Amino acid sequence: MITQAAVFRAVGAPLSIEPITLDAPRASEVQVKVKAVGLCRTDLHVMRGERRVAMAPMVLGHEAAGIVEQVGNAVNGIAPGDHVVLTFIPGCGRCRWCARGLHHLCAQAPRITQGPQLDGSYRRSDAQGRDVGAFCMIGGFAERTVVDQASVIVIDKDVPLDLAALVACGVPAGVGAARHRAKVKAGDSVLVVGCGGDGMNVVQGARLCGATTIIAADVVDAKLDWARGFGATHTVNARGEALTKAVLDLTEGVGVNHAFVCIDPPATLLPAFRATQKAGNVVVTAITPDTVKSIDIPPIELFATQKAVMGAVYGFISPRLQIPELLRLYRTGDLRLAELITRTYALADINQGYADLDAGKNLRGMVLFD
Ligand SMILES: [Zn+2]
């Protein structure tokens, strides 16, 4: 069938809105009518060449929710009409990580920037007959997509699909980093550097954990205002050494228990590290451009302060566990989802959506489909 898609064709170029041919699902695959897909910064990194993908053309988009239309004959537990969230790491179910329930560490994860389906073949082609890849094995910037069942989580139908899309990437990344990676405890102090899609969810994750000092740092005042609504107790508009000093001033000179680096790690990791108290945690949730090969932390500081620097992808827990858990927290009113969506767009306006993200206007832009 023909489906309209936003296609990455070249670094530095806007996404091309064009019809592509989408083949029917194979045995282990599912065809999904996309209802909502979030404008995450990761796709912008791809458009700019800061996060390299193996091919073009490729349909980007990895924060998607929709309704199943068709399933292959080897698909288990997913049926037409099901409401689903798509996971940006597939969770093959067979590797040593999946066997331990650690789908966020799946051995297939490095392949999500390659383009093909999980089975290595292509399901999309353009008007010239060329293979078209699918970012994160999802390709969510399209009216319809075909994905392996390994990328599909069935959810209850009471959750609006625009809110369900949020728990595909930004919300689990942020909330999980606080709850499952740093394991923030009641009474802890937290610093969040960069209050975008990930960072705002670290703020609300820290609040869920009972942190009593939650310092939100950004250089856009509007984001700091939003952060207060999500649970920040203090806000700091500063970067570099001024950021470190402001946090030390707020924490009796010792720094926070946990710092989260949610934007531009080359510029923010060291100030965040130095704003963290001895034996504390520094968690990196943000992407660094591929061109940056290292980030300096003076080794003697790392040794002497006994801090832990750690990465967190997908909130450091299987999305198969975390996504239903987050939706339960939404139902009880403990997790804010609707407040995360700043603006909605038609697919044809997706490049404007990314311009708005880049201009700091959006916490989360969301493309909605009929
Ligand atoms: Zn994302």
Ligand SMILES: [Zn+2]
């Ligand atoms: Zn696996």
